Amino acid sequence: MRPETVAWAAAPSAATRLTDPPSHDRLWARSPVQYRREGMLCPDILAARHAVTRQRSRLMSSTENFDILIIGSGEAGKYLAWTMAGEGRRTAVVERELIGGACPNIACLPSKNIIHSAKVRHFTTRAAEFGVDLGSAVTNMKGVQARKRAMVDGLRQLHLDRYWASGAELIMGEARFVSARTVDVRLVGGGTRRISGERVFLNMGTHARVPDVPGLVAARPMTHVELLDLDRLPEHLIVVGGGYVGLELAQAMRRFGARVTVIEHGPQLAGSEDPDVGAAILDLFRDDGITVQVGSDVRRVEGTSGDRVRVVTGGQDGEGTAEGTDLLVATGRTPDTSDVGLELAGVELDKAGYIVVDEHLATTAANVWAMGECAGSPQFTHASFDDFQVVHDNLRGGSSTTTGRLLAYCMFTDPELARVGMNESEARRRGIRYRLLTMPMAAVLRTRTLSEPRGFMKMLVAADSDHILGFTVFGAEASEPMAVVQTAMVGGLPYTELRRAIFAHPTTSEGLTFLLRNTPTPPTG
Ligand SMILES: Cc1cc2nc3c(=O)[nH]c(=O)nc-3n(C[C@H](O)[C@H](O)[C@H](O)COP(=O)(O)OP(=O)(O)OC[C@H]3O[C@@H](n4cnc5c(N)ncnc54)[C@H](O)[C@@H]3O)c2cc1C
Numbered sequence: 001m002r003p004e005t006v007a008w009a010a011a012p013s014a015a016t017r018l019t020d021p022p023s024h025d026r027l028w029a030r031s032p033v034q035y036r037r038e039g040m041l042c043p044d045i046l047a048a049r050h051a052v053t054r055q056r057s058r059l060m061s062s063t064e065n066f067d068i069l070i071i072g073s074g075e076a077g078k079y080l081a082w083t084m085a086g087e088g089r090r091t092a093v094v095e096r097e098l099i100g101g102a103c104p105n106i107a108c109l110p111s112k113n114i115i116h117s118a119k120v121r122h123f124t125t126r127a128a129e130f131g132v133d134l135g136s137a138v139t140n141m142k143g144v145q146a147r148k149r150a151m152v153d154g155l156r157q158l159h160l161d162r163y164w165a166s167g168a169e170l171i172m173g174e175a176r177f178v179s180a181r182t183v184d185v186r187l188v189g190g191g192t193r194r195i196s197g198e199r200v201f202l203n204m205g206t207h208a209r210v211p212d213v214p215g216l217v218a219a220r221p222m223t224h225v226e227l228l229d230l231d232r233l234p235e236h237l238i239v240v241g242g243g244y245v246g247l248e249l250a251q252a253m254r255r256f257g258a259r260v261t262v263i264e265h266g267p268q269l270a271g272s273e274d275p276d277v278g279a280a281i282l283d284l285f286r287d288d289g290i291t292v293q294v295g296s297d298v299r300r301v302e303g304t305s306g307d308r309v310r311v312v313t314g315g316q317d318g319e320g321t322a323e324g325t326d327l328l329v330a331t332g333r334t335p336d337t338s339d340v341g342l343e344l345a346g347v348e349l350d351k352a353g354y355i356v357v358d359e360h361l362a363t364t365a366a367n368v369w370a371m372g373e374c375a376g377s378p379q380f381t382h383a384s385f386d387d388f389q390v391v392h393d394n395l396r397g398g399s400s401t402t403t404g405r406l407l408a409y410c411m412f413t414d415p416e417l418a419r420v421g422m423n424e425s426e427a428r429r430r431g432i433r434y435r436l437l438t439m440p441m442a443a444v445l446r447t448r449t450l451s452e453p454r455g456f457m458k459m460l461v462a463a464d465s466d467h468i469l470g471f472t473v474f475g476a477e478a479s480e481p482m483a484v485v486q487t488a489m490v491g492g493l494p495y496t497e498l499r500r501a502i503f504a505h506p507t508t509s510e511g512l513t514f515l516l517r518n519t520p521t522p523p524t525g
């Protein structure tokens with residue numbers, strides 16, 4: 001075992017333990033993006049440089065062997081690391097930047113934090129409606145960021161503590177395969193370590209895809225990473241892409257007070273949802289004062305984001321333009337699998353660059369598994385967590401697979417969109433016959449108490465049984481009844497049994513009482 005380790009590494013044994021656990025104040029007083037923007041090095045990078053310089057010659061000389069080697073400390077990777085180390089395996093995790101992966105640093109949790117600030121601002125604009133007298137509410141983005149950064153800093157400390165407690169070694173650096181199950185790690189602070197694992201697990205995630213459009217890269221558009229770290233409010237934000245990232249962030253920025261235009265090339269917003277859901281989100285956005293262009297291709301971009309940008313679009317109605325000050329690209333993801341030497345490790349990729357895995361998440365290389373987005377799993381944190389559970393179960397002799405998983409998710413627009421299981425589009429595509437139970441959210445008394453009556457609930461029931469196939473809710477607190485229906489589906493409960501539950505009044509789930517009293521009807525059209 002290495003005699004000492006860089007500042008971040010959670011040290012498992014007396015031989016490697018640092019004098020003090022890694023300190024959040026010392027290491028992560030600001031976010032890496034903030035340091036980058038200010039042209040400075042993070043204190044942790046400096047600390048690591050010193051540590052690594054001392055060790056460089058020794059580190060270069062030999063291959064260090066671990067039982068478990070994990071590349072990427074995303075959702076699946078970190079849980080596997082903590083679990084395997086806790087079970088006594090010598091475990092190393094290589095992470096190039098984000099302690100804990102995308103979710104706590106640059107994706108789910110920071111975006112929901114910012115979205116909540118936007119909701120608070122939105123409430124102030126409606127204060128009179130709720131009988132509250134307020135002056136004008138101006139967004140202070142520095143304050144918004146301070147709240148978010150405090151949360152992210154706290155989460156990083158939480159992760160460092162868990163690495164420390166588990167005994168897994170966290171090595172901050174970029175991994176590249178040099179042969180089967182062996183990587184060279186270019187350490188963040190300088191220097192290299194060669195590390196091999198008896199068993200190797202890939203959890204490398206994805207990054208925002210920037211479409212190949214003339215002038216787009218030159219316009220230096222933001223991705224969610226930069227937008228979520230913005231200390232100022234864009235005057236007029238143009239969002240390319242009307243999927244999850246685009247919709248959540250477009251609405252938040254609008255509610256902070258920015259002008260916003262969304263450009264989506266598909267025929268509707270939220271393209272994986274049913275057309276009635278896409279139409280309801282479009283209504284919401286228009287009511288919020290967001291300009292939306294659907295069925296619109298981005299042909300050319302001029303100018304620079306942060307100053308002036310002009311986006312030339314084309315669609316059925318001919319060419320158009322959108323002019324604004326800032327540009328956000330939210331057009332899907334690209335796996336972080338290129339330039340990692342995976343070909344030297346015998347790990348095959350599909351045409352889109354995702355790692356080819358079987359239903360147990362085993363790759364084409366012996367003793368190498370892949371988990372999370374890089375393995376083509378559904379792009380949600382909870383899906384990546386389930387990948388960890390599948391892999392861990394198999395390591396213990398189980399036979400869990402990813403086949404037929406029932407996935408739920410929630411899009412955090414205000415109001416939310418939540419879904420579990422099949423929607424109508426998917427049922428039709430798969431030739432599955434179904435019946436429908438539908439109800440407007442205005443019929444749920446909870447939404448009246450909130451003055452948020454927008455939206456609807458929709459349950460798909462099998463045509464020839466009372467089996468629940470799927471459930472979609474667009475409306476206030478949508479994730480609450482969704483979780484109830486998800487539990488029923490996991491337990492194989494027919495909708496007629498769920499109907500027997502006595503839901504508390506006045507909750508959003510209480511709406512199920514009335515939805516389920518109806519008789520499901522065949523879909524129209
Ligand atoms: C703006 C936004 C909001 C989102 N909101 C939600 C949400 O509300 N709910 C939800 O369920 N999902 C949400 N998602 C999706 C969710 O963030 C991802 O599905 C999840 O983080 C994926 O985790 P992962 O385990 O695949 O890997 P990641 O968390 O992406 O981790 C991969 C890690 O590998 C590291 N890495 C990559 N290559 C190397 C290398 N060569 N060497 C060393 N390290 C490497 C990366 O630095 C990274 O830390 C959101 C995504 C975005 C972009």
Ligand SMILES: NC(=O)c1ccc[n+]([C@@H]2O[C@H](COP(=O)([O-])OP(=O)(O)OC[C@H]3O[C@@H](n4cnc5c(N)ncnc54)[C@H](O)[C@@H]3O)[C@@H](O)[C@H]2O)c1
Pocket residue numbers: 211240241242243244245246248263264265266270271296297298330331332333378379380409410411412
């Ligand atoms: N609340 C959540 O759970 C949450 C939040 C954010 C992201 N995510 C996950 O992250 C994934 C990635 O999010 P995303 O929004 O980047 O991808 P997405 O696939 O959800 O949406 C991308 C959108 O961009 C459109 N698009 C693609 N190219 C375009 C172009 N050239 N011009 C105009 N529009 C174009 C697509 O038609 C699509 O509607 C999501 O699929 C989701 O799984 C989840």
